Amino acid sequence: METIPRLCLECNKPLKGRIDKKFCDDYCRNAYNNKSKVEESAYVRYINQVLKKNRRILGELMGNEEMTKHPKTKFTNKGFDFGYYTHQYINKKGNIYFFCYEYGYLPLEGEWYLIVKRKS
Ligand SMILES: [Zn+2]
Numbered sequence: 142m143e144t145i146p147r148l149c150l151e152c153n154k155p156l157k158g159r160i161d162k163k164f165c166d167d168y169c170r171n172a173y174n175n176k177s178k179v180e181e182s183a184y185v186r187y188i189n190q191v192l193k194k195n196r197r198i199l200g201e202l203m204g205n206e207e208m209t210k211h212p213k214t215k216f217t218n219k220g221f222d223f224g225y226y227t228h229q230y231i232n233k234k235g236n237i238y239f240f241c242y243e244y245g246y247l248p249l250e251g252e253w254y255l256i257v258k259r260k261s
Contacts, residue, residue: 191225192241199244203256213252 146155147162151169156162164170198219202211216223226239238245243259 188225191222192227195221195225195241196244199241199246199256203244203258207258209256210249210253211256213254216254 147160148154149156149165149169150163151173152165154165156165164173198216198221201219202215203209223239226241228240230238230240230245232238236247238247238257240259245257245259247255247257249255
């Protein structure tokens with residue numbers, strides 16, 4: 142019976158010993174775990190950046206108004222990413238507002254958006 146050699150997740154060398162072993166030794170385990178922590182925090186950092194940028198753009202578009210409407214191009218020209226938001230709010234009419242922190246937007250007809258700010 143042929144068995145497929147199990148490889149160390151860090152250095153890809155064949156593993157000997159216990160079937161549930163994933164690493165040659167502590168060195169490889171630590172190296173692997175540290176790397177995935179770095180990758181994970183890079184991903185978190187990236188999303189945080191997008192969210193903060195979205196928030197900044199909403200703030201710029203809103204200015205000192207209580208509520209304002211803009212076409213989609215105004216958002217996209219500034220680099221707004223509609224794929225990222227912090228949370229949603231559904232009002233009594235069933236309209237879904239997408240929030241980036243305290244700023245929210247509601248999609249309107251014809252690719253226009255209403256921007257609102259959460260009252261503190
Ligand atoms: Zn190894």
